[in-house]
Amino acid sequence: MAPRKIIIDTDPGVDDILALLLACAALPSELEVLLISVTYGNIDVQNCLRNVISLFAHVEREIAWRKAQGREPGFATLQTCRPLVAVGPEHPLSDDMLMADFFHGRDGLGDIHDSHPHLSPTDTWAALSAAAAQSADPEQTAIADELVKPDALFTISQNPAHQEILRLLRDNEPDTITIVAIGPLTTLALAAAEDTEAFLRVKEVVVMGGTIFEPGNVRLPPPPPPPQQHHPHPHPQQAANTPEPRFRLIKQPPSTLRSSLNTRNQITPVAEFNTFADTVAAARLYALTSPDPSSTMPPHPPTPTDNPSSAAHPPPYLAPYPPHLTRQLKLLLCPLDITSRHVLTRGQYRAAVTPLLAQGSPLAEWTTAFLTATFAKVELLQTNVSGDAVGLALHDPLCVWYCLTSTPTSTSTTTPSSDSKWTISPDEDIRVETSGQWTRGMCIVDRRSRRRREDDDGGEVAGDTGGWLRGGSGNRVARCVGTPGEGVFGAYLLGRIFGV
Numbered sequence: 082m083a084p085r086k087i088i089i090d091t092d093p094g095v096d097d098i099l100a101l102l103l104a105c106a107a108l109p110s111e112l113e114v115l116l117i118s119v120t121y122g123n124i125d126v127q128n129c130l131r132n133v134i135s136l137f138a139h140v141e142r143e144i145a146w147r148k149a150q151g152r153e154p155g156f157a158t159l160q161t162c163r164p165l166v167a168v169g170p171e172h173p174l175s176d177d178m179l180m181a182d183f184f185h186g187r188d189g190l191g192d193i194h195d196s197h198p199h200l201s202p203t204d205t206w207a208a209l210s211a212a213a214a215q216s217a218d219p220e221q222t223a224i225a226d227e228l229v230k231p232d233a234l235f236t237i238s239q240n241p242a243h244q245e246i247l248r249l250l251r252d253n254e255p256d257t258i259t260i261v262a263i264g265p266l267t268t269l270a271l272a273a274a275e276d277t278e279a280f281l282r283v284k285e286v287v288v289m290g291g292t293i294f295e296p297g298n299v300r301l302p303p304p305p306p307p308p309q310q311h312h313p314h315p316h317p318q319q320a321a322n323t324p325e326p327r328f329r330l331i332k333q334p335p336s337t338l339r340s341s342l343n344t345r346n347q348i349t350p351v352a353e354f355n356t357f358a359d360t361v362a363a364a365r366l367y368a369l370t371s372p373d374p375s376s377t378m379p380p381h382p383p384t385p386t387d388n389p390s391s392a393a394h395p396p397p398y399l400a401p402y403p404p405h406l407t408r409q410l411k412l413l414l415c416p417l418d419i420t421s422r423h424v425l426t427r428g429q430y431r432a433a434v435t436p437l438l439a440q441g442s443p444l445a446e447w448t449t450a451f452l453t454a455t456f457a458k459v460e461l462l463q464t465n466v467s468g469d470a471v472g473l474a475l476h477d478p479l480c481v482w483y484c485l486t487s488t489p490t491s492t493s494t495t496t497p498s499s500d501s502k503w504t505i506s507p508d509e510d511i512r513v514e515t516s517g518q519w520t521r522g523m524c525i526v527d528r529r530s531r532r533r534r535e536d537d538d539g540g541e542v543a544g545d546t547g548g549w550l551r552g553g554s555g556n557r558v559a560r561c562v563g564t565p566g567e568g569v570f571g572a573y574l575l576g577r578i579f580g581v
């Protein structure tokens with residue numbers, strides 16, 4: 082069977098790295114990784130990019146080590162197809178929305194493009210390369226080497242990630258490429274806005290994001306280091322100088338306004354991080370699953386009243402989609418409800434990797450360096466679990482597992498055939514809150530169990546301006562509700578990545 086062609090849009094990230102390793106460990110008959118598009122997320126895009134290059138450097142060393150040991154080298158799909166690596170956005174679309182709901186019609190929106198000094202992909206690669214070359218850190222030296230190597234396991238793309246995605250979708254037959262989205266959805270929203278019809282050629286978008294019935298996972302970032310001097314009663318003037326929170330949702334030039342926007346909504350108990358990080362991107366993408374995308378699109382910023390001609394309004398990436406699209410987006414959501422039930426325990430990891438460490442596996446050494454700290458952090462955050470029982474949730478890898486083991490279908494349906502052991506709940510009207518005071522990023526579903534109204538049916542109508550009960554409106558998201566097994570994935574992941 083032909084391999085499933087995939088694009089991975091990622092913000093690496095510990096569980097992103099495990100997801101990427103799982104994809105790269107596939108057989109050529111299973112997956113062809115066309116593109117790794119790198120976005121900002123919990124960390125900035127530069128650091129995410131560095132992590133991807135570092136991954137390839139370690140995989141390369143691992144392959145050499147396995148060959149020298151007389152073992153199967155693994156990572157077979159990389160031997161037949163070199164993935165592109167492209168640079169994506171540095172900040173969310175929602176930046177504009179947050180600005181908009183404060184300014185509300187005042188100017189300030191027209192300057193958005195100038196106030197986001199974007200490095201071009203070429204500049205970003207050059208900056209990464211220069212920083213790595215000047216560092217004395219061996220990890221950085223490896224990255225510098227990797228970037229100039231003609232036989233590297235990846236190819237650098239000089240195109241912005243969203244344009245590279247569109248190019249691949251145009252160059253391939255419709256319904257042949259699956260996009261695996263395991264970071265904020267900004268890149269995909271940019272692609273969908275730039276050429277909606279080309280974007281809709283995608284076979285399926287598999288999204289790690291959202292949470293429907295489970296609590297959210299947006300945590301307060303670690304506190305900033307303590308100040309040099311102790312000020313028990315800070316002067317109001319000093320409050321403006323308080324270090325900004327880690328989620329830099331607004332990257333306008335420093336100001337009191339930026340500070341207050343960034344302080345707002347640092348956490349909410351009801352959102353999942355990827356959705357929270359760019360609610361507008363998520364809402365715009367989900368809207369493409371609707372028979373009527375306008376019914377669930379987020380509002381766009383108001384036109385500035387004092388200078389209406391200062392810029393295109395709304396900016397192209399926040400504009401409505403063209404009317405009369407030829408098809409609806411096939412989007413499979415893997416929310417926290419399903420992903421958090423799949424874990425890798427410290428005990429499992431230790432048992433599988435300790436012998437490899439002793440034998441000198443470069444990959445085992447690398448993953449242990451960051452997983453040791455991650456397991457310790459998980460242990461700190463949880464009650465009632467310790468030692469080898471501590472489990473790291475495999476949110477992002479689960480989406481790659483789906484691509485590896487669900488039976489690809491020849492038709493354009495999102496529902497895999499029944500023998501694949503994946504259970505999908507089709508056509509759910511899941512919407513994303515983009516502007517709530519306490520609920521930004523929450524997934525909203527209608528749990529009222531009221532009768533939906535078909536076009537000529539007289540169900541509940543009055544006041545249903547959101548179209549929750551109307552047949553032709555709302556989203557049609559497929560949701561993953563069952564996998565081949567909650568208890569088997571950790572061992573499967575280790576087996577595939579480490580060949581054990």
Ligand SMILES: [Ca+2]
Binds near residue numbers: 093
């Ligand atoms: Ca991620």
